[in-house]
Amino acid sequence: MSTSLEQAGPYPPGRWRDVARASGLLGPTGTVTQTVFAEMTQLATATGAINLGQGFPDVDGPAWVQELAVDAIRAGHNQYAPGDGVPPLRRAVADHQRRRYGLDLDPDTQVLVTTGATEAIAATLLALAGPGDEVVTLEPFYDSYAASIAMAGATHVTVPLVATPAGFRLDREALRRAVGPRTRIVLLNSPHNPTGTVLDADELAAIAAAAREHDAIVVTDEVYEHLVFDDARHVPVATLPGMAQRTLAISSAGKTFSFTGWKVGWLTGPAELVTAVRTVKQFLTYSSGPAFQHAVAGALADDDAPRALATSLAARRDLLCAGLVAAGFDVTVPRGTYFVVADGAPLGFADGWDLCRRLPDLAGVVGVPVSAFCGTDADGDPSATARALASRVRFTFVKREEVLRDAVGRLAALRR
Ligand SMILES: *Cc1c(COP(=O)(O)O)cnc(C)c1O
Secondary structure, three states, X not given: OOOHHHHOOOOOOOOHHHHHHHOOOEOOOOOEOOOHHHHHHHHHHHHOOEEOOOOOOOOOOOHHHHHHHHHHHHOOOOOOOOOOOOHHHHHHHHHHHHHHHOOOOOOOOOEEXXXXXXXXXXXXXXXXXXXXXXXXXXXXXXXXXXXXXXXXXXXXXEEEEEEEOXXXXXXXXXXXXXXXXXXXXXXXXXXXXXXXXXXXXXXXXXXXXXXXXXXXXXXXXXXXXXXXXXXOOOOOHHHOOOOHHHEEEEEEHHHHHOOHHHOEEEEEOOHHHHHHHHHHHOOOOOXXXXXXXXXXXXXXXXXXXXXXXXXXXXXXXXXXXXXXXXXXXXXXXXXEOOEEEEEOHHHOOOOHHHHHHHHHHHHOEEOEEXXXXXXXXXXXXEOHHHHHOXXXXXXXXXXXXXXXXXXXXXXXXXXX
């Protein structure tokens, strides 16, 4: 599919090429392609299909939190916020980490408010990793990881999550091979997008041990910390023995409270590491959204809002999973996040890209191929993990129940 960017060449040299290559957006003939999300959203718009590809809520967060933002604007919180975030939010983050996880943080030196989790991830990688350093992530991985690692000029090494009867689990042998003397950062994501895996105690302990052995920093993307289901429990790596002093944790009010457009995130950890990240972050955005920061400070004091969201998401997960199974997919039931991975192989689709491009016609629904969250090998071909997960598709269930019911009804057409 052609895009405005593809027509604009020839393109200038620059670091952006590394970013494009790392993100799979640089074609073999030098063309620039759009992301899978843009392609699938265009497809949904063009065909009238239900877009379960892009993972943002179709219902905004609580009205009382919205009122807090309006109040904050009226109270005059409209000029630059402090570079490390407004004090009430830094205090609310420290309180939250103590109340929920027993972690003790100084709000003045160990908390940094960021422009979403995305900026926290980018600033952390730019601050702490560079040429010659390796950054280890799980695979599949969130798309900004590869881009930010490329911006930092570091090398991306991956550890696959492997499909098992117990869900997508960490490959321990691959972890041992991946983490070594060149590892600067282990960048983790649990609860995990796109698989819905919540890493268990043994997996977390193995990662922590590898990081300690090779003196690596652990960066944990915990944006789905409150969106866990059934008896799954989110355990921050910083709570494991000896890990608080080498772990930076990243959260997002966008995910926790369904305000993705507010772009309020934060990072917590030891003062020296937070200082290093703050030094870079202040020259990225400096700061943003003071009124939203004040509103999130109020929201964070309340544990009921995220709990209510998790409860309603669990029901919507069950609805979509049942529909996918009825349609003939093999479904891995997620323990967290708002995504489910379904395997199109039983329906005769070996390639998730092919399935996703045809799904609007076949069933009026859009998803995204899981292999879009995977890397390439040295030759630019799909990685081993991309090939192993080739037939899988990610669908979101952070949509209203009636939208999901409609989608489930449409998906039934695949069986006919
Ligand atoms: C959505 C998401 C982010 C980005 O969070 P923002 O606060 O919107 O920047 C980071 N990591 C993962 C895994 C996500 O799903």
